[in-house]
Amino acid sequence: MDGLLLVRKPSxxxxxxxxxxxxxxxxxxxxxHFGTLDPLATGLLLAAAGKATRFFPxxxxxxxxxxxxxxxxxxxxxxxxxxxxxxxxTDRLPGSDALRTAMKxxxxxxxxxxxxxxxxxxxxxxxxxxxxxxxxxxxTPVPVAISAFELRSYDPPFLDFRADCGSGTYIRSLAHDxxxxxxxxxxxxxLVRTRVxxxxxxxxxxxxxxxxxxxxxxxxxxxxxxxxxxxGLPRYDLTDExxxxxxxxxxxxxxxxxxxxxGPALFPPGTEDVRLFxxxxxxxxxxxxxxxxxxxxxxxxxx
Numbered sequence: 001m002d003g004l005l006l007v008r009k010p011s012x013x014x015x016x017x018x019x020x021x022x023x024x025x026x027x028x029x030x031x032x033h034f035g036t037l038d039p040l041a042t043g044l045l046l047a048a049a050g051k052a053t054r055f056f057p058x059x060x061x062x063x064x065x066x067x068x069x070x071x072x073x074x075x076x077x078x079x080x081x082x083x084x085x086x087x088x089x090t091d092r093l094p095g096s097d098a099l100r101t102a103m104k105x106x107x108x109x110x111x112x113x114x115x116x117x118x119x120x121x122x123x124x125x126x127x128x129x130x131x132x133x134x135x136x137x138x139x140t141p142v143p144v145a146i147s148a149f150e151l152r153s154y155d156p157p158f159l160d161f162r163a164d165c166g167s168g169t170y171i172r173s174l175a176h177d178x179x180x181x182x183x184x185x186x187x188x189x190x191l192v193r194t195r196v197x198x199x200x201x202x203x204x205x206x207x208x209x210x211x212x213x214x215x216x217x218x219x220x221x222x223x224x225x226x227x228x229x230x231x232g233l234p235r236y237d238l239t240d241e242x243x244x245x246x247x248x249x250x251x252x253x254x255x256x257x258x259x260x261x262x263g264p265a266l267f268p269p270g271t272e273d274v275r276l277f278x279x280x281x282x283x284x285x286x287x288x289x290x291x292x293x294x295x296x297x298x299x300x301x302x303x
Contacts, residue, residue, distance in 0.1 A: 001028055002050035002302075003223040004059075008204040009037050009045040009193075018207065022047055025211040034059035035196065038172070040080055043193030044201040051226060051302045058230055061167045062197030063147075068190050070175045073157040075185035079115045079172035087185045093156045094182050102181050103149045103161070106174060111141040115172050144169040158189070226283045226302065233286070234274045236296070243278045246285050247303055251294035252276070 009018055015036045022031050032053045034046040043066075046059055072093050076083030094102070116137060145166035152160040163171060172188045179186020194201045205213070210222045238246060242256030258279075274296065276285045284303060287296035 001026060001219060001223065003048070003052050003225045004055075004229055005047040005049065005210065005222055005224075006199055006204040007045045007047050007210070008201065008206045009042055010206070011042045012039055014039050015045060018045055019047060021207050022049075022210070025207065026214055032056070035062075035064070035167070037193060038080070038191070040082060040188070041191040041193060043191075044196050044199060044204050045193070046196050046199065049223065052229060054300060054302070055229060059197070063164065063166055063195075064169075064193060064197075065195035066163045066165070066171055067152070067192045067194055068161055068163070068171060068175075068188060070159050070161060070178065070186050071157050071189045072159065072179055072182065072184050072186045074187070075176055075179055076187045077116070078187075079170075079176040080188040083187065090184050091157075093184055096151070096154050099154060099159065099182070100151050102178060103151055105181065106149050106178065107146050109143060109145055112144045112170060112173050112177070113141045114139045114170055115176070142168060146174070149174065227277070227281065229283075230275060230286075234271060235277060236274055237277045238279065238284065240279055242276075243284060246276055246287075246298050246301065249298060249301060251290050252287065252296040252298070253294050257295070 005022070007018060007022070009015070013021070015033050019031050019033050023029055026049065028049055030053060031047060031049050034048060034056060037043065037045055048055065048059070071081070073091065074085050074089040075087045077086050078084075116139060146163065146169060147166075148162065148164040150162045152162055154160075163169075163174065165171075165174075171191055175186050175188040192201070205222050213219070213221050237258050238252065239256055239258050242252050242258075245252060245256060271289060273286050273288055275283055276287050276296065276298065278284045284301070285298040286300040287298040289295065290297040
């Protein structure tokens with residue numbers, strides 16, 4: 001079983017818990033996920049089975065969208081509602097205009113400090129390992145991209161928001177930093193991931209639904225096959241000889257494509273990685289353009 005699953009994660013379990021449940025339900029060990037959701041969070045979790053796990057470099061870097069709720073008035077050590085307060089509670093809260101202005105200031109390329117209770121690594125260990133031992137650490141700020149951080153509604157001390165951001169952004173940190181910028185403190189209370197790349201939460205299935213479909217033999221309903229993945233990469237079809245060369249890890253020339261390739265002019269501008277398919281329509285490998293007389297050099301063979 002090889003392919004991509006769109007899972008509707010519930011609040012409570014970790015992303016690792018969801019993967020463990022999928023392994024049990026599907027009877028397959030080789031399953032992973034493309035982008036962690038905190039236990040508190042719900043929404044879209046991309047999971048991969050079998051050979052699709054090798055596409056991690058592509059799917060883990062996709063932009064994401066969220067909807068959620070922030071409580072202003074005090075901060076917590078985990079930056080969410082599950083943590084301990086780290087500041088006294090205040091009722092001196094901003095008005096809507098000041099709040100919108102502060103949220104707007106976080107849009108664009110910014111430096112963001114990861115939460116100390118997170119899986120971000122420091123000297124080979126996750127930050128939460130230091131925090132749980134009471135060891136003070138100072139995570140290094142990292143660049144993140146936030147294309148939208150918008151106020152949806154405001155009923156003090158709670159505000160509902162929508163955020164579009166790049167890979168690596170911590171929405172908990174965004175909530176904490178917003179509270180700090182406003183001078184009143186703040187923390188995340190609810191979070192739903194609604195989009196990953198072109199995938200929408202509306203298309204996701206619960207673990208129970210996936211289990212029922214698998215029991216009925218309807219894997220095609222919940223599993224997107226390898227051949228449907230990475231549609232943004234150009235597709236090229238191999239001859240029988242081309243497929244044999246590819247399986248041996250050898251380069252592919254013009255005579256190994258069907259129809260025969262006219263050469264480098266075939267490549268769209270900016271072409272980097274491409275998909276190579278066998279004569280039967282099976283995705284065989286990912287490859288990169290190679291210097292003449294070759295056309296492609298396979299770098300990820302799926303057989």
